[in-house]
Amino acid sequence: MKSNQYLPRAVSLGAGAVIATTAASSLAPYALPGHLLATCVMSAGASGMWLANYAIDRVTVRSLRCTAAECTLTVRLRGTDAAESRRWQEAVADHPQHRLPH
Numbered sequence: 001m002k003s004n005q006y007l008p009r010a011v012s013l014g015a016g017a018v019i020a021t022t023a024a025s026s027l028a029p030y031a032l033p034g035h036l037l038a039t040c041v042m043s044a045g046a047s048g049m050w051l052a053n054y055a056i057d058r059v060t061v062r063s064l065r066c067t068a069a070e071c072t073l074t075v076r077l078r079g080t081d082a083a084e085s086r087r088w089q090e091a092v093a094d095h096p097q098h099r100l101p102h
């Protein structure tokens, strides 16, 4: 994994931590049992992390699909240079075995 590919994961992890902390501080005055507080905080944090990761992927990931009818091959690229992206484009356009849905 390239070093620039760690940044989106770190950002989504940070967003999840911020949301979990916010949820914990919002629920603290209610004196919930520890296991219930932990469940709420972890689920809010995981949801925030997933949402941030999804949003980052929508912006930074490029998908290449095979153009053959009914072929489901898809390649997802992030942080690739022009030469590597071109190689993947050629590989997706001309691969020996098309994935056909059954």
Ligand SMILES: [Zn+2]
Pocket (backbone or CB within 6 Å): 066, 067, 068, 071, 072, 073, 095, 097, 098, 099
């Ligand atoms: Zn194909």
